[in-house]
Amino acid sequence: MLTEYTNDYLLDKQVKIFQPLNGYRASTDAVLLAAAVADNVHNISILDVGSGTGAISLCLAQRLQQNNVTIHGLEIQPQLAELANLSANANGFDFLHYHNEDIRQKLVNPNLKPCSFDIVITNPPYSANDLPSPNASKATAHNLNCFDLKAWLSFCLKMAKPFGRIYLIHRAEALPQICEALQNKAGGITILPIYSKQYQEAKRIIVAAQKDSKAPAKILVPFITHNDDGSYTESAQKILRQGCGYTSF
Numbered sequence: 001m002l003t004e005y006t007n008d009y010l011l012d013k014q015v016k017i018f019q020p021l022n023g024y025r026a027s028t029d030a031v032l033l034a035a036a037v038a039d040n041v042h043n044i045s046i047l048d049v050g051s052g053t054g055a056i057s058l059c060l061a062q063r064l065q066q067n068n069v070t071i072h073g074l075e076i077q078p079q080l081a082e083l084a085n086l087s088a089n090a091n092g093f094d095f096l097h098y099h100n101e102d103i104r105q106k107l108v109n110p111n112l113k114p115c116s117f118d119i120v121i122t123n124p125p126y127s128a129n130d131l132p133s134p135n136a137s138k139a140t141a142h143n144l145n146c147f148d149l150k151a152w153l154s155f156c157l158k159m160a161k162p163f164g165r166i167y168l169i170h171r172a173e174a175l176p177q178i179c180e181a182l183q184n185k186a187g188g189i190t191i192l193p194i195y196s197k198q199y200q201e202a203k204r205i206i207v208a209a210q211k212d213s214k215a216p217a218k219i220l221v222p223f224i225t226h227n228d229d230g231s232y233t234e235s236a237q238k239i240l241r242q243g244c245g246y247t248s249f
Contacts, residue, residue: 017087
């Protein structure tokens with residue numbers, strides 16, 4: 001039975017998204033992460049791991065809809081996968097499909113084969129140790145369960161083609177774990193620190209890497225989302241409102 005849901009929007013009403021009335025709902029992290037994929041990608045396949053209500057891939061679909069891409073999302077919660085498919089249909093994204101799959105198990109869908117995606121993008125659960133939300137949907141989305149970050153990223157690497165690209169957003173404190181998971185498996189690691197305001201500590205990081213690459217790592221100029229008065233910076237508005245990509249990746 002389909003859960004109760006609300007009709008919401010992303011990217012200043014460019015994209016429709018249906019989300020549970022009581023449950024996991026997308027945050028700005030999803031939009032910030034989607035912007036990491038370059039505008040000039042064409043004829044490629046993208047996998048959104050842990051797709052939730054579909055915010056990341058919906059934003060990608062909006063920006064890349066003329067680029068002949070195919071996008072698949074994997075989501076463990078069947079209600080969220082169903083809502084995400086409703087959103088894809090409502091936006092006319094016939095190249096975007098969500099699947100109810102548990103990545104801790106063997107994937108059921110025969111179209112989801114290892115080493116078959118040019119880009120794998122993911123917003124993993126942030127912690128195994130945080131106090132879980134009393135809401136079961138939020139707890140599933142936010143807390144790793146019988147699976148750690150290294151295993152999650154190993155799955156992402158497994159699904160990427162040779163020299164395919166991986167993108168993720170996470171808490172800044174997880175950077176050592178991320179680098180450990182990617183070591184000897186991916187290179188060209190690019191780190192974008194996300195700051196709420198100038199001179200504050202980065203709370204989030206976006207990390208990109210290329211499977212099988214031996215290229216050196218680099219840290220980009222920080223991305224600042226808010227001015228001192230609390231309004232969005234011009235750069236943040238281009239991403240969160242207009243749906244643009246970063247110029248630095």
